[in-house]
Structures are given as C-alpha cells and as structure tokens.
Amino acid sequence: MKINTLLTMATSSILKNKMRTMLTMLGIVIGVGAVIVMVAVGHGAQSQIEAQIKNLGTNLIVITPGSSAAGGASQGAQTFNRLTIADADKITAESTLLSAVSPVIVTRTQVITGSGNWRTEINGVSTDYLTIRDWNVTSGALFTNDDVVANRKVAVLGSTIVKNLFPDSDPVGSQIQLGNVPFTVVGVLAPKGQTSSGVDQDDIVLVPYTTAQDRLSGFTFLGQILASAQSPTDMTAAQDEIRSIMRESHGLPNGAPDDFTVRDQTAIAQAATSTTSVMTGLLAAIASISLVVGGIGIMNIMLVSVTERTREIGIRMAIGARGSDVLTQFLVESVVMSLLGGLIGLAVGFGGAALLGHLMGWSTSTPLIAVAAAVGFSAAVGMFFGFYPARKAAALDPIQALRYE
Amino acid sequence: MSTPVIELTGVTKVYQMGETEVYALRGVDLSVSAGEMIAVMGSSGSGKSTLMNILGCLDVPTAGSYMLDGIRVNGMTRNERADLRNRKLGFVFQGFNLLPRTTAVANVELPLLYDRTGRFTSTRALAVEALTRVGLGARLEHQPSELSGGQQQRVAIARALVTQPTLLLADEPTGNLDSKTSIEVMALFQELNEQGITVIVVTHEPDIAQYAHRVVDVRDGRILRDHAVAAPRRAADDVRTIDTDADGLRATALQEVV
Numbered sequence: 001m002k003i004n005t006l007l008t009m010a011t012s013s014i015l016k017n018k019m020r021t022m023l024t025m026l027g028i029v030i031g032v033g034a035v036i037v038m039v040a041v042g043h044g045a046q047s048q049i050e051a052q053i054k055n056l057g058t059n060l061i062v063i064t065p066g067s068s069a070a071g072g073a074s075q076g077a078q079t080f081n082r083l084t085i086a087d088a089d090k091i092t093a094e095s096t097l098l099s100a101v102s103p104v105i106v107t108r109t110q111v112i113t114g115s116g117n118w119r120t121e122i123n124g125v126s127t128d129y130l131t132i133r134d135w136n137v138t139s140g141a142l143f144t145n146d147d148v149v150a151n152r153k154v155a156v157l158g159s160t161i162v163k164n165l166f167p168d169s170d171p172v173g174s175q176i177q178l179g180n181v182p183f184t185v186v187g188v189l190a191p192k193g194q195t196s197s198g199v200d201q202d203d204i205v206l207v208p209y210t211t212a213q214d215r216l217s218g219f220t221f222l223g224q225i226l227a228s229a230q231s232p233t234d235m236t237a238a239q240d241e242i243r244s245i246m247r248e249s250h251g252l253p254n255g256a257p258d259d260f261t262v263r264d265q266t267a268i269a270q271a272a273t274s275t276t277s278v279m280t281g282l283l284a285a286i287a288s289i290s291l292v293v294g295g296i297g298i299m300n301i302m303l304v305s306v307t308e309r310t311r312e313i314g315i316r317m318a319i320g321a322r323g324s325d326v327l328t329q330f331l332v333e334s335v336v337m338s339l340l341g342g343l344i345g346l347a348v349g350f351g352g353a354a355l356l357g358h359l360m361g362w363s364t365s366t367p368l369i370a371v372a373a374a375v376g377f378s379a380a381v382g383m384f385f386g387f388y389p390a391r392k393a394a395a396l397d398p399i400q401a402l403r404y405e
Numbered sequence: 406m407s408t409p410v411i412e413l414t415g416v417t418k419v420y421q422m423g424e425t426e427v428y429a430l431r432g433v434d435l436s437v438s439a440g441e442m443i444a445v446m447g448s449s450g451s452g453k454s455t456l457m458n459i460l461g462c463l464d465v466p467t468a469g470s471y472m473l474d475g476i477r478v479n480g481m482t483r484n485e486r487a488d489l490r491n492r493k494l495g496f497v498f499q500g501f502n503l504l505p506r507t508t509a510v511a512n513v514e515l516p517l518l519y520d521r522t523g524r525f526t527s528t529r530a531l532a533v534e535a536l537t538r539v540g541l542g543a544r545l546e547h548q549p550s551e552l553s554g555g556q557q558q559r560v561a562i563a564r565a566l567v568t569q570p571t572l573l574l575a576d577e578p579t580g581n582l583d584s585k586t587s588i589e590v591m592a593l594f595q596e597l598n599e600q601g602i603t604v605i606v607v608t609h610e611p612d613i614a615q616y617a618h619r620v621v622d623v624r625d626g627r628i629l630r631d632h633a634v635a636a637p638r639r640a641a642d643d644v645r646t647i648d649t650d651a652d653g654l655r656a657t658a659l660q661e662v663v
Contacts, residue, residue: 005518312504314502317487322483399463
C-alpha cells in the first residue's frame with residue numbers, strides 16, 4: 001500500500017475518535033514539552049557560563065613562570081621567576097598562530113587623588129592587552145605604543161576605581177598618584193564584572209609595562225604573558241608553538257623540564273560546563289520518564305482500539321489485507337499519534353521555556369539537536385509501544401475477527 | 406470445456422475440540438462452472454459456514470483439494486490466500502460488514518488499496534463506477550449509519566464487485582433485511598449473474614434459494630442433494646409484484662380513511 005494512502009487512512013481513523021486521541025497524545029505532549037523545557041533551562045545556564053568564561057578573554061593563553069628545582073626538591077610554580085620582556089618580544093616576533101601578545105607586570109599600590117585613595121592592583125601591559133581580554137574603554141582611550149616606548153606615566157582606570165575615587169566626574173585628563181609617582185588618566189575601562197570565582201575584574205589600573213617596570217615595581221621579570229590565539233581551533237597548536245619558542249628563548253637543553261607554564265581556559269571551562277551538562281542530562285532524563293509513561297498510554301489505547309476494531313480487521317483481511325498490511329496500519333496510527341503529540345509538545349516546550357525565561361529571568365536556549373531528538377524519540381516511542389498492539393491485530397484469524405461482536 | 410471456477414474434491418474439515426475431533430465437513434465434492442448462480446442451503450451446524458470459509462479461502466481443508474479458477478489453494482500461505490481473496494473473490498456478509506464512520510465510496514475503494522498486482526490506477530473512479538452499478542451513484546459520501554439496510558448491502562455488493570472478481574460469495578446476504586429488500590438484493594445478484602459473474606449464495610431460507618439456478622443442500626458435513634432449478638424465479642418480477650400489491654393496499658387504506 002502506498003505511504004500516502006496509509007497516512008490518510010491512519011489520520012482519518014485517528015480523527016474518528018478525537019477526544020480519545022487528544023487524551024492519548026497528552027502524555028507525549030507533556031513528555032516532550034518537559035524534555036524541551038528542561039533542556040532549554042539547562043542549556044541556557046550552560047551557555048551563560050560559557051559566555052562568562054569567554055569574558056576572561058578571547059582564546060586566552062596564559063604563560064606563567066615555571067618551578068625551579070633546588071637539589072631535587074621542586075619549589076612549586078612561580079618560585080623561579082624567569083619570564084622576561086625579551087620572552088614576550090620573541091613570542092610576538094616568531095609566533096604564527098597568535099593574534100596578540102602582552103606582557104603583564106603585576107604590582108599592588110595605593111591610588112591617590114586629591115579627594116581620596118584606594119589600594120588596588122596595577123597591571124603593566126602592552127597595547128594588545130585589551131584585545132586579548134576582549135575589553136573596551138568607555139571614556140578616553142588606551143595608551144598608545146608611543147606611550148609604551150617612551151615610558152610615559154599614563155594610566156587607564158577600572159570602573160571600580162572610578163566609582164570610588166571619581167564618583168561624579170570623568171577622570172580622563174586628571175592627575176593621580178600611584179604610590180608616589182604622578183600619572184595622567186587617559187581612559188576608563190568598560191565594567192567587566194566578576195570572574196566565576198568572585199574576583200572583581202574592574203578593580204584594576206592599567207599602565208604601560210615599561211613604565212611599570214621603571215617606576216613602580218622595579219622588577220625585571222614579568223608576572224605573566226597573555227596571548228590570544230587566532231582561532232579556537234588553533235589553541236593547542238598555538239600553545240605548542242609558544243612552548244618551543246620559550247624553550248629556545250630560555251636555552252633549555254633537550255630533556256630539561258620547562259621553566260614556565262602555558263595554560264588556556266579550556267580546563268576551567270570544561271569543569272564548569274560539565275557540571276551544568278550533568279544537570280541538564282539529569283533533568284532531561286527525569287523528563288523523558290514522562291515520555292515513556294506517555295508511550296505506555298499509547299500502547300494501552302492501541303490495545304483497546306485493536307479489540308474494538310476486531311471486526312474491521314476481519315473485514316480488511318477478508319477483502320485481501322495481509323497481516324503485514326494490518327500491522328503497518330496500526331503502527332502508522334500510533335506513530336502518527338505520537339509524532340503529532342511530539343510536535344505539539346515541542347510547541348508547548350518552547351512556550352514554557354520562553355515563559356519561564358520571562359518570569360524567572362533565566363536565559364534559556366534549546367539546541368536544535370534536542371528538538372530533533374525529542375521528535376525522533378516521540379516517533380520511536382510510538383513505534384515501540386505501537387508494535388505489540390499492531391502485531392496482535394495482524395495475528396488475528398479473519399474468521400474469528402469477522403464473527404466478533 | 407473451460408476450467409471450473411470451483412473444484413472441490415473430497416474436502417474434509419476437522420476441528421480439534423480438546424480431546425474430541427469434530428467433523429465439520431466429511432468429503433465434499435463440488436464443481437461450479439463460470440456463470441452459475443448457486444444457493445448453498447443448510448441449517449445451522451450443517452457445515453455450510455465451514456464450506457463457505459473454505460470456498461472464501463479464509464480457512465483451509467484438513468484433507469481434500471480445492472482449486473479456485475485453476476489455482477490450487479491447499480498449501481498456500483496466509484499471505485498468498487490474502488492476495489488470492491483480493492484478486493479472485495468478492496465477499497458479501499449478513500451483517501454488511503462495512504467500515505463504520507467511513508463513506509460509501511471509501512468503503513468500496515478499500516479492496517483496491519490492498520491490490521498488489523497494480524491493476525488499478527484510478528481507484529476512486531472505479532469505486533464510483535461500482536456504486537453507480539448497484540444504483541447508489543447518488544449516495545457516494547454517505548456513511549453506513551446514514552443508509553438503510555438495503556442500501557448498506559448494496560454498498561457491500563459494490564465493494565465485492567469493484568475488483569472484478571471471478572466469484573461472488575454471499576453469506577446469508579438477506580439475513581438482516583426485510584422481505585422486500587431481500588428480494589431487491591436478490592434481483593441485483595441475478596442481474597450481476599446475467600452479466601457473467603459467478604454467484605454463490607449461502608442461505609437457510611428456501612424463499613431466497615428459489616432465485617438460484619442450482620441448489621446444493623448441505624447436512625451433517627455432506628452434500629445431501631445437488632440439483633438444478635428448472636425455472637428459477639426472477640426477483641425483479643417479484644419486486645414489481647410487491648410494489649403493485651403495496652400500491653393496491655395503500656389505495657385500499659386510503660379509501661377506508663376517506
């Protein structure tokens with residue numbers, strides 16, 4: 001029998017009992033709806049975390065000083081500081097997979113204005129720093145390369161500093177003191193918020209690394225070097241490249257351990273996303289139980305339907321329907337019913353997710369794969385739970401079936 | 406001589422009822438040629454239903470052979486018999502057996518949808534044609550519940566005809582109809598038979614059997630008597646007589662009222 005004939009036949013017999021069909025589909029509607037809402041909420045949370053991690057920087061790679069070994073006892077990370085400006089320059093010059101590199105000199109000092117003071121973290125950085133951190137200035141501008149080269153005493157303030165020291169005015173152009181060195185404010189950073197571990201990223205002052213080295217810290221060594229890979233797919237290759245440039249720069253012989261560490265945020269990202277994906281999976285699993293319950297509802301109704309329509313089955317067989325024709329007919333009916341329920345459930349799920357997002361202020365998003373899975377799964381439920389009743393119908397003896405009252 | 410439509414030789418059917426064996430048919434021989442109109446008569450328990458089921462390829466004999474239109478039915482699988490029923494047979498039942506809540510034309514179209522030979526292209530047109538042939542061209546979209554018993558049986562006959570079967574099998578086709586409608590249905594069978602279709606009517610009513618050209622009496626699983634009817638009654642004539650009688654009665658009644 002042609003597929004469209006089968007579908008017409010199935011829909012017409014489903015429509016003959018509208019109320020019953022609706023109630024039967026309800027189970028699947030609720031099941032699919034629940035799965036979609038749960039996945040939407042879970043996935044929304046997941047993408048929020050991903051966005052937070054991306055907030056740290058674009059394809060961020062962090063190079064920190066490595067450990068030194070004294071007499072066989074490892075001293076732990078950052079004990080032997082051998083990260084220099086020369087290393088940063090060499091990476092900038094030789095790397096092929098990086099889009100930006102910035103040395104970072106970290107020091108803490110007091111920011112003093114005419115009206116108050118604030119202790120904060122001073123970062124000596126290059127002009128690439130904002131690109132790497134995916135950060136912008138809201139007022140003024142970042143210092144220029146000329147400023148860096150000429151060791152100029154210019155500073156860019158984080159928004160927390162501005163809030164505390166310049167509550168009512170634009171600080172651009174004003175004079176501040178970092179420790180006892182006078183600086184000119186040239187820009188204000190856009191607020192970036194807290195990191196996932198709760199550190200206020202806006203409590204910061206950026207100055208040229210040359211100036212920081214010269215006038216503030218006095219260190220020749222860098223706290224870290226930040227770099228940005230050209231694309232997320234290059235992350236691993238870029239790190240390998242940095243590693244070999246660094247080894248060459250430090251003149252490390254083959255077999256000697258690295259005296260620096262190269263990291264990216266994938267590890268942090270993985271930990272955070274895996275937690276939420278476990279949650280999403282758990283929620284979806286609970287929701288899919290209702291899908292199975294819906295499937296049992298379909299099986300129940302199909303069994304009733306087969307008994308009720310015994311005579312019809314007998315007639316169909318008498319006029320030439322094979323067992324397989326009857327089997328297909330009932331199977332198509334249950335699949336059409338569950339698929340239809342799945343589609344309605346999809347609409348309900350999207351509606352529910354949107355409503356929840358609106359009411360609770362959660363960000364929700366449904367990946368296309370979840371939609372496909374929900375629809376596919378509901379069809380599979382129809383197939384699985386429709387099979388037994390359909391087989392029962394197909395196995396009927398036409399003589400008995402025709403005589404059935 | 407052409408192949409007989411039906412050739413039963415020594416057909417026996419035994420049902421196993423627990424420990425005991427029940428003989429429904431005990432060696433039936435029957436040959437039916439193309440174009441015949443036969444009434445199979447017998448009381449309940451005579452084995453005529455079993456015979457009907459075997460002739461209709463719904464059941465298989467325990468022993469003996471059954472040739473339908475030159476095709477050996479014994480040893481066929483379930484599917485082969487289903488296909489054979491679709492190709493060669495048209496069924497008419499006592500209870501009409503139409504699909505409820507399904508239009509007349511959809512009911513008639515149904516057997517065409519199960520065809521596996523690809524003989525039929527425009528199934529709906531054929532269904533309309535068959536319904537027109539039984540005089541229901543104006544009732545195509547009616548559901549069984551909207552039709553009278555006689556009309557429902559006509560739909561069933563159209564359904565049996567639509568595949569152009571070799572043999573029309575009617576099992577107590579008038580059992581649920583009043584006498585006038587019964588005669589009308591028999592007139593339709595006679596008309597179709599005159600057009601060349603082989604018809605077998607199973608009945609226990611002698612009134613109905615008298616419209617056949619040949620009557621086969623079945624009793625206790627055997628054919629008791631198989632005889633030709635010299636001058637079968639013409640149902641169409643009887644319908645006319647009833648109409649005249651009814652008009653006469655109505656006229657009398659009217660006069661009495663006046």
